[in-house]
Amino acid sequence: MKCDVRxxxxxxxxxxxxxxxxxxxxxxxxxxxxxEFIYHNEDSVGxxxxxxxxxxxxxxxxxxxxxxxxxxxxxxxxxxYMDDWVILFKTKEEAKExxxxxxxxLREELKLELNSKTNYFQVNQGASFCGYRIWPTHMLLxxxxxxxxxxxxxxxxxxYRDNRITIEEITKSVMSWWGHVIHCNSHMLICRIFDQYRxxxxx
Numbered sequence: 001m002k003c004d005v006r007x008x009x010x011x012x013x014x015x016x017x018x019x020x021x022x023x024x025x026x027x028x029x030x031x032x033x034x035x036e037f038i039y040h041n042e043d044s045v046g047x048x049x050x051x052x053x054x055x056x057x058x059x060x061x062x063x064x065x066x067x068x069x070x071x072x073x074x075x076x077x078x079x080x081y082m083d084d085w086v087i088l089f090k091t092k093e094e095a096k097e098x099x100x101x102x103x104x105x106l107r108e109e110l111k112l113e114l115n116s117k118t119n120y121f122q123v124n125q126g127a128s129f130c131g132y133r134i135w136p137t138h139m140l141l142x143x144x145x146x147x148x149x150x151x152x153x154x155x156x157x158x159x160y161r162d163n164r165i166t167i168e169e170i171t172k173s174v175m176s177w178w179g180h181v182i183h184c185n186s187h188m189l190i191c192r193i194f195d196q197y198r199x200x201x202x203x
Contacts, residue, residue, distance in 0.1 A: 001087045001095045002127055003102070005062075006115035008083035009054060010046045013111045014038050017047070017057050020064065045111070058082055061110065068105050073098060079129070086129050095120040132184050139184040146189065149177055153197045160199045167199065 005011070018038050022031055037053045047054040062083065069078050069087070075098065077088035089095040099120065106112040121127075126135045133140045152173065159165040181190060 001089065001099060001120040002118065002129070003085050003087070003099075004115050004117040005083040005106070006113045008112070009049050009058060011112055012047050012057065012061050013045050014047075015044065016110060017061050020060055021057075055082075064110060065102070065106065068109075069102070073101060081130055084129065086127050088123070089120075092120060131180060141181055141184050141186055141189060145177075145180070146193075149193060150196075152177075153193065157197055157199060161202045163201060170199070 018034065021034055025031060025034070037051065038047065038057070040048055047057050059082065062080065065085075066078075066080060069075050075087055075089075079086050087095070087098065089098065099118070103114055106114065123136060126133045126140075128134075128142060131142055131145055133142055156165065156170045156173070160167070160170065178190070
């Protein structure tokens, strides 16, 4: 079962996240500063995308789901990153039952809703997670990441030709992508992309 929360950052409830943080942190000055970040406007929901604190808050918020899935539902094969998670089941019926319970828990305890990308399917179809398509036997890069990198390489070619970017700057960006790609079965993909593009200055 692959799950995803609808507009997660925009729907984090300010009062709930503050209550969760205040359970562990008792320092008044830290809590006052935390309020400044959480209650950044008049809305009662949403944390600002881009703030480092928002990433921490997002993980703290769904830690409640982690505990529910592991301790209440007793599900063993559960992996989550931010609002994106995968759970493995033996049968479709078990997945359906768990999805119903998780949906209710998210709505009642965290004021969240799952989006249309949430679904369950057979393991031989592969699961999309953290930029990869994952099977029991191998893991491939998602097509979106391939297309983004190809577009980026074309832009780099033009910028380099016009003397608006250096090879060092291109290398830094490419190595960031490389660090993601090397974790999957991607040797031929890397060779194909890097062999396809050549960089030269305009005369």
